[in-house]
Amino acid sequence: MSVDSPLLELRNITKRFPGVVALKSVDLVVERGDVHVLLGENGAGKSSLVKLLAGMQQADEGELFFEGAPYQPRTPLDAFRRGIRVVHQELNLMPNLSVAENLLFEHLPRHNGFVDYPALYRRASALLAEVGLDLAPQTRVDRLGIAQMQLVEIARALCYESKLLVLDEPTATLTPREIARLFGIIKQLQAKGVTFIYISHRLNEIYEIGNRVTVLRNGQHVATRPIAELSLNEIVQMMVGRAIHEEHAFHPEVALGAEILRVTGLQRTAHDPAVSFMLRSGEILGIAGLVGSGRTENMRAIFGADRRVAGQIAVDGTPVEIRTPHDAVRHGLGLLTEDRKHQGLLLDLPLAINITLTDLNKISRFGLLRSETEAREATALVQSVQIKTPSLRQIPRNLSGGNQQKVVIAKWLFRGSRVLIFDEPTRGIDVGARREIYELLWTLAAQGKGLIVVSSDLSELLSICHRMLVFSKGTIVGELERADFDQERILALAYQEYLRP
Amino acid sequence: MTHPSEPRPAAPASTRWQRTVYFLIQDLGIAFALLLITLVFALSAPYFATSGNFLKIFVQIAINTVLAAGMTFVILIGGIDLSVGSVLALSTVVGALIMTNPALPVGLAIPLATLACMGVGALCGFINGYVAERWKVPSFIVTLGMLNIASGAARVISKNSTITGLPKSFTDFGTLIIGGVIPTIFLIAIGIIFIGWIILRFTVFGRFIVAIGTNEEAVRLSGHNPRTYKIAAFMLSGLMAGVGGMVYLLRLNVGSPIAGSGYELNAIAAVIIGGTSLSGGKGSIIGTLIGACILQVLNTGLQLLGVGDNFKPIVIGMVVVFAVIIDTYRERYLRTLELR
Numbered sequence: 097m098s099v100d101s102p103l104l105e106l107r108n109i110t111k112r113f114p115g116v117v118a119l120k121s122v123d124l125v126v127e128r129g130d131v132h133v134l135l136g137e138n139g140a141g142k143s144s145l146v147k148l149l150a151g152m153q154q155a156d157e158g159e160l161f162f163e164g165a166p167y168q169p170r171t172p173l174d175a176f177r178r179g180i181r182v183v184h185q186e187l188n189l190m191p192n193l194s195v196a197e198n199l200l201f202e203h204l205p206r207h208n209g210f211v212d213y214p215a216l217y218r219r220a221s222a223l224l225a226e227v228g229l230d231l232a233p234q235t236r237v238d239r240l241g242i243a244q245m246q247l248v249e250i251a252r253a254l255c256y257e258s259k260l261l262v263l264d265e266p267t268a269t270l271t272p273r274e275i276a277r278l279f280g281i282i283k284q285l286q287a288k289g290v291t292f293i294y295i296s297h298r299l300n301e302i303y304e305i306g307n308r309v310t311v312l313r314n315g316q317h318v319a320t321r322p323i324a325e326l327s328l329n330e331i332v333q334m335m336v337g338r339a340i341h342e343e344h345a346f347h348p349e350v351a352l353g354a355e356i357l358r359v360t361g362l363q364r365t366a367h368d369p370a371v372s373f374m375l376r377s378g379e380i381l382g383i384a385g386l387v388g389s390g391r392t393e394n395m396r397a398i399f400g401a402d403r404r405v406a407g408q409i410a411v412d413g414t415p416v417e418i419r420t421p422h423d424a425v426r427h428g429l430g431l432l433t434e435d436r437k438h439q440g441l442l443l444d445l446p447l448a449i450n451i452t453l454t455d456l457n458k459i460s461r462f463g464l465l466r467s468e469t470e471a472r473e474a475t476a477l478v479q480s481v482q483i484k485t486p487s488l489r490q491i492p493r494n495l496s497g498g499n500q501q502k503v504v505i506a507k508w509l510f511r512g513s514r515v516l517i518f519d520e521p522t523r524g525i526d527v528g529a530r531r532e533i534y535e536l537l538w539t540l541a542a543q544g545k546g547l548i549v550v551s552s553d554l555s556e557l558l559s560i561c562h563r564m565l566v567f568s569k570g571t572i573v574g575e576l577e578r579a580d581f582d583q584e585r586i587l588a589l590a591y592q593e594y595l596r597p
Numbered sequence: 598m599t600h601p602s603e604p605r606p607a608a609p610a611s612t613r614w615q616r617t618v619y620f621l622i623q624d625l626g627i628a629f630a631l632l633l634i635t636l637v638f639a640l641s642a643p644y645f646a647t648s649g650n651f652l653k654i655f656v657q658i659a660i661n662t663v664l665a666a667g668m669t670f671v672i673l674i675g676g677i678d679l680s681v682g683s684v685l686a687l688s689t690v691v692g693a694l695i696m697t698n699p700a701l702p703v704g705l706a707i708p709l710a711t712l713a714c715m716g717v718g719a720l721c722g723f724i725n726g727y728v729a730e731r732w733k734v735p736s737f738i739v740t741l742g743m744l745n746i747a748s749g750a751a752r753v754i755s756k757n758s759t760i761t762g763l764p765k766s767f768t769d770f771g772t773l774i775i776g777g778v779i780p781t782i783f784l785i786a787i788g789i790i791f792i793g794w795i796i797l798r799f800t801v802f803g804r805f806i807v808a809i810g811t812n813e814e815a816v817r818l819s820g821h822n823p824r825t826y827k828i829a830a831f832m833l834s835g836l837m838a839g840v841g842g843m844v845y846l847l848r849l850n851v852g853s854p855i856a857g858s859g860y861e862l863n864a865i866a867a868v869i870i871g872g873t874s875l876s877g878g879k880g881s882i883i884g885t886l887i888g889a890c891i892l893q894v895l896n897t898g899l900q901l902l903g904v905g906d907n908f909k910p911i912v913i914g915m916v917v918v919f920a921v922i923i924d925t926y927r928e929r930y931l932r933t934l935e936l937r
Contacts, residue, residue: 401818421818422821424820425819425820431818433818439818442811442812442815442816443811443812444879445807445878449807453808453819454819456805460800465799465800465804
């Protein structure tokens with residue numbers, strides 16, 4: 097182990113998930129004492145990389161070296177032991193315990209086998225002071241606001257002698273004052289020799305804190321450079337890249353019909369900005385924006401899956417009352433969630449049951465199921481959306497991602513829904529099957545249905561949509577017709593609200 | 598210009614033979630276990646393989662089968678009903694009081710008592726389901742509360758005494774044995790299992806029960822209101838506790854506030870041994886019937902073998918746990934078969 101070996105080195109790291117390659121032979125070097133900024137669009141592979149470092153997942157190929165020695169964490173504990181701590185984007189606090197207990201959970205001060213509470217609270221107070229949190233250490237964590245929880249999580253990472261701290265979007269919920277304090281702490285620790293990997297969507301803050309920057313794109317390493325050498329524009333360009341995705345021929349011949357859905361002044365909570373837009377029959381409307389920018393949340397609110405405090409919805413120009421998914425479905429809406437397995441499918445029940453779930457009246461009489469009608473209807477749909485399955489008895493669990501998505505589509509076609517809201521329609525689906533899903537979307541649009549497609553894959557939206565809305569921090573910041581589609585402009589819009597100081 | 602990826606070669610549909618094997622393991626595996634246990638006792642325990650003994654088993658099995666049939670619905674939606682034993686007690690008290698009321702002619706009292714038993718049960722079940730769904734209280738807690746409430750109510754109504762003197766025509770019907778081996782109360786139990794099977798297999802309601810147990814959120818997002826069906830499942834369980842009370846009156850001819858104590862655990866055990874998963878979505882009512890049979894056969898068999906009353910529960914307890922362990926292996930094996 098030589099002193100001049102870098103702190104962390106990734107060689108040729110590949111990580112696959114069913115249907116997708118999250119990391120493709122990534123090489124990365126993190127120097128000692130750096131604040132190394134990791135950038136990339138949604139799905140570029142940042143989270144997968146963090147999970148590998150934290151020992152939550154293992155690489156399929158390649159090697160990791162930490163302080164010059166091989167590093168193969170199998171569990172988060174392995175990572176802690178080597179001096180690597182990760183502050184995850186999703187908070188991992190125990191809500192029913194006090195702040196102090198959360199901070200020092202792994203090292204509760206003990207006295208004769210009992211927890212030494214006075215000592216615990218003293219040490220916790222000191223840690224809280226360090227991150228500038230004015231909190232009683234006895235406070236239960238579930239009483240805290242989200243920003244406070246974030247700071248507690250950071251303080252927890254600080255209380256151990258760490259060599260490498262990975263911060264995944266630590267500032268997402270913080271106010272400028274808290275951010276300034278966090279940066280102060282990072283610089284202090286940096287001076288003591290701690291190295292940081294810093295992930296953020298807020299591009300303006302990385303100049304303030306970072307030394308070096310690495311850009312990932314589609315699971316591949318694009319570049320690692322000193323941050324001072326790069327302009328914001330150059331960074332964005334590297335993140336977007338030239339469209340390396342396969343171009344999908346757009347089918348423009350569809351004549352758009354009349355307005356089919358109009359949303360006016362939709363607000364999920366009183367603090368959220370109002371969202372308004374309309375959709376025409378035969379149209380594919382893309383919704384772009386970063387994860388957490390309100391895309392999914394607003395779509396769920398329209399569908400009645402989550403609460404909203406304000407907003408009118410009109411179908412075919414007629415105002416309708418939508419409070420629950422039941423209302424939405426009755427008025428011809430269908431929601432295809434991102435999480436197909438947990439929200440869309442009955443994974444262990446046969447295909448036929450999945451497909452007919454949206455409208456059991458159609459296959460029953462006096463409450464009794466008519467299995468022949470069900471089999472006939474389901475078969476027709478399996479053929480029309482081309483689900484590759486040996487039989488209707490197959491369960492979705494055994495199907496590929498693309499075929500699972502087709503089952504969900506078939507479900508809504510069975511119901512005869514006219515407005516279909518797709519959330520990440522091709523997530524976890526391989527390239528070939530994606531093409532088939534796109535064909536299916538075009539066919540549905542040609543039949544006069546209105547389609548809304550939420551996607552983190554910008555090239556996907558660019559190739560399949562007629563029109564695009566861009567969300568940034570809960571607001572619709574832009575609306576672009578197909579003729580005006582432009583990657584950089586859309587990305588700039590998506591970041592717009594986050595760049596405001 | 599694009600090259601669609603090679604389509605995955607679709608595996609052939611499963612053959613009739615594969616499906617039969619699957620069905621045997623999934624639905625009849627537990628029946629083999631029952632057969633095996635019965636065979637062992639028939640060979641080892643004196644008097645076990647006599648028609649008199651089987652008759653006894655049929656009689657003893659009836660109440661638990663009825664309760665377990667209702668319990669199956671609740672467990673299928675991922676809930677539990679701990680109140681069935683004391684709801685049964687409450688309904689025996691109510692039923693017995695009506696039947697022993699001198700002001701009522703027998704011809705009216707009996708059907709009235711039957712309706713009252715079922716009504717009391719269904720009402721308790723409805724309250725269980727409504728409270729659990731309306732305020733999102735775990736059914737374990739709600740039904741634990743109902744266990745105490747119904748038991749207390751039974752004591753209040755009966756003034757804490759057993760009620761005897763049921764009409765003779767009623768008790769005669771209860772002890773009737775059709776064809777020398779089939780007691781009427783066993784026939785009632787079988788009838789209920791059959792109806793339950795029809796409901797789960799062929800009705801929209803049954804389809805919802807299974808779908809909700811598998812993935813409630815998916816059902817909700819498909820445009821349905823799972824709450825209604827879940828409350829109905831609890832109502833059904835309560836209704837069966839009421840019917841169980843009626844069967845109790847037929848068999849023991851007394852209404853008692855301390856009837857049915859501990860019955861809920863036997864019912865749950867029968868459902869679990871029958872292969873219904875506590876996390877919901879998976880299970881069958883035929884399995885429940887077989888589970889109830891296994892419990893009773895063990896009970897009787899061990900008794901005939903001279904295992905003392907103190908040891909019996911130890912053995913039965915182990916069998917319940919063992920059954921669940923076996924079940925996890927069975928599930929895993931069925932996965933590998935991958936029926937298409």
